[in-house]
Amino acid sequence: MSADSPPSGRRNEGGYLFVRKGARRVSIDEALPGRTPRLPPVAELLATAPGRGGLRYVRPALDPGAVDPHLCFFQSPSAPICDLYRSAAAELEGHCAGVRRLLVTSPRGMAGRTISAINLASALAERDRVVLVDLHRRRPGIARAFGLADQGGLVAALRHRRRSPGSPIDVTLLAERLAALFIEPDAPPDVLRLGELRPILDAIDGAADRVIIDGPPVLDGDAVFDLAALVEGVLIVAEPADLASGDYERTLERFEGRRIVGVLLNDRGGR
Numbered sequence: 001m002s003a004d005s006p007p008s009g010r011r012n013e014g015g016y017l018f019v020r021k022g023a024r025r026v027s028i029d030e031a032l033p034g035r036t037p038r039l040p041p042v043a044e045l046l047a048t049a050p051g052r053g054g055l056r057y058v059r060p061a062l063d064p065g066a067v068d069p070h071l072c073f074f075q076s077p078s079a080p081i082c083d084l085y086r087s088a089a090a091e092l093e094g095h096c097a098g099v100r101r102l103l104v105t106s107p108r109g110m111a112g113r114t115i116s117a118i119n120l121a122s123a124l125a126e127r128d129r130v131v132l133v134d135l136h137r138r139r140p141g142i143a144r145a146f147g148l149a150d151q152g153g154l155v156a157a158l159r160h161r162r163r164s165p166g167s168p169i170d171v172t173l174l175a176e177r178l179a180a181l182f183i184e185p186d187a188p189p190d191v192l193r194l195g196e197l198r199p200i201l202d203a204i205d206g207a208a209d210r211v212i213i214d215g216p217p218v219l220d221g222d223a224v225f226d227l228a229a230l231v232e233g234v235l236i237v238a239e240p241a242d243l244a245s246g247d248y249e250r251t252l253e254r255f256e257g258r259r260i261v262g263v264l265l266n267d268r269g270g271r
Contacts, residue, residue: 054166054203055131057173058151066147070115073122073175082123088264089123096261101201101211101231105224106238107247108217112266113237114141120235120264121212125178128209131171132180133201135227136216137192143182146174153182158196169203179208192223194230201230218251225254233261240267 067074072081092099104117114136121130134142134153143151157169171179181204183191190196204211213231215224228234234255242248252260 054168055179055207056168056170057179058170059173060146060148060151062174063147068115068145070112071118071122071145073119082119085119085123086126088120088262089126092120092124092261093127096233099231099233099259099261100205100209101213102233102235102261103213103215103224103227103231104235104237105215105251106217106236107242107251108219109139111217111237111239111242113217114145114214116237116264116266117212117214118142118145121210122175122178124210124212125175127177129177129207130179130210130212131204131208132174132178133204133211133213134181134183135192135197135213137183137187137189137223138216138221140183140185140187142180142214143172146180148172148182149185151182152184153180154200155184155187155191157181157200158191161199169200171204192226194226197227197230218254219247228255228258233259235261236263237266238263239265 062074069075072079072085076082092102104113104120106113114134118132121132124130132142134140143149143153151172153170153172160167161169169181171181173179181200201211213227215227218224218236236248236251236255238248238251242251248263
């Protein structure tokens with residue numbers, strides 16, 4: 001890893017951790033192309049590394065048994081479901097070239113929003129540097145999906161920046177071009193103040209080609225509309241029940257005047 005960027009590899013070769021049932025615990029270093037497999041000591045895995053711009057990277061060891069089985073790029077990158085997310089990423093890159101910050105939301109909870117956000121970010125990260133940001137304060141899910149529920153992130157970054165403006169932001173390196181900034185469980189409401197979040201996202205912008213924000217559901221509160229002011233586009237994840245109940249139409253009405261870049265229909269029952 002160089003002093004100013006995360007590990008680089010051959011483009012499109014992929015830097016994802018391939019996890020399979022019965023596999024031993026492996027590290028990010030072992031998954032990167034061109035590296036000699038080894039098992040770094042715990043102290044090294046938890047240490048921060050020089051980052052890019054205002055970021056520092058924390059490199060965790062991912063436990064195969066703890067990674068959500070629906071994270072297809074980390075389970076089986078050649079699976080057909082990954083190609084669906086690659087197609088969505090290609091659509092986004094082709095028609096929304098100016099969208100650097102994307103807010104992913106859903107009409108209500110339990111629509112598969114977080115998993116969809118991670119898989120889309122993983123597809124984008126095959127070409128671009130992507131940072132996932134979890135801003136669902138009441139039910140954060142990105143860290144949990146990777147079995148890293150105890151990781152700190154946003155609250156710690158805000159605290160450090162209040163004491164020392166411009167201090168580096170620690171993000172978790174999940175793959176070669178994919179990192180994440182987690183929000184701590186039960187974070188106080190003031191962490192979502194736009195004046196506090198904007199400098200954090202600006203710093204991340206300097207280190208990423210894309211920033212994917214996993215936000216709260218639309219119909220469960222109003223915080224998501226404040227977050228929409230920080231992004232260039234909104235992606236809605238819905239399921240058939242949202243269309244049948246009218247929640248999808250109500251969600252579109254709430255976002256009138258905002259740039260909706262697309263809708264992912266997540267038919268969880270049909271999978």
